[in-house]
Amino acid sequence: MKMKKFGGTESRIYELVRPIAEEHGLIVWDVRFEKEGAMWYLRVFLDHMERPVNISDCEAVTRPLNKILDDTDPIPQTYTLEVGSAGLERELIRETHFDACEGSKVRVRMIRPMEDGSREVTGILTGFDRENVTLSVPSGDGSAEKSVTIPLSGAAYVRLADLDSDEIQRAAD
Structure with a gap:
């Protein structure tokens, strides 16, 4: 991307x-x-x-x-x-979008499967530079969050992730 x-x-x-x-x-x-x-x-x-x-x-x-x-x-x-x-699941395509959405839940869709075979990662956007996005994601064992850095060159897109019903209601209030 x-x-x-x-x-x-x-x-x-x-x-x-x-x-x-x-x-x-x-x-x-x-x-x-x-x-x-x-x-x-x-x-x-x-x-x-x-x-x-x-x-x-x-x-x-x-x-x-x-x-x-x-x-x-x-x-x-x-x-x-x-x-x-722009929609609830808007695509982040400009630097200003990543800056504005830091701390938000995002979904990164990869062009090719990652090492574990998955193509998507969902987590909290904690960092961004021109080449990478960094997400805080739940660890596989559920114990704590881990930081994952994903190269944008391997991403098909980065979008705001689905909001749960509580988040949607808070946005509407």
Whole structure:
């Protein structure tokens, strides 16, 4: 897995949408300009640090963003704008994502099986650098936590892990 950086179009859109999102207490988690088949999609993913993103949040960002995009016309192609939540199991693809999620439960999916034959590791994100993620995971005998360092080059993805029902309820409150 390689750290993703904003491309030129994504960077321009990020700079346009960031002040709109911040005005509503939101964070721009990611911006993607992607081609699927013959169609282009501009996707903006939002987050909120204290509660889940809802449809009203997406509408509050979509309307002014649409106007700015129409006025400035930064993308020459025809595209569809989609604004949504980054989601509970959002992928961590930028350095800022790893920094923001330190201390959170994450799931790392490996490209190839590890020594024990497994392809996934779930644990608490305790460290990150450009080449590795470090997780605190339960030891096999259940006695204590152990630290596991995983090279990002061998990871297919790193995502926030499933939240249990108590964590979801706390996020909703």
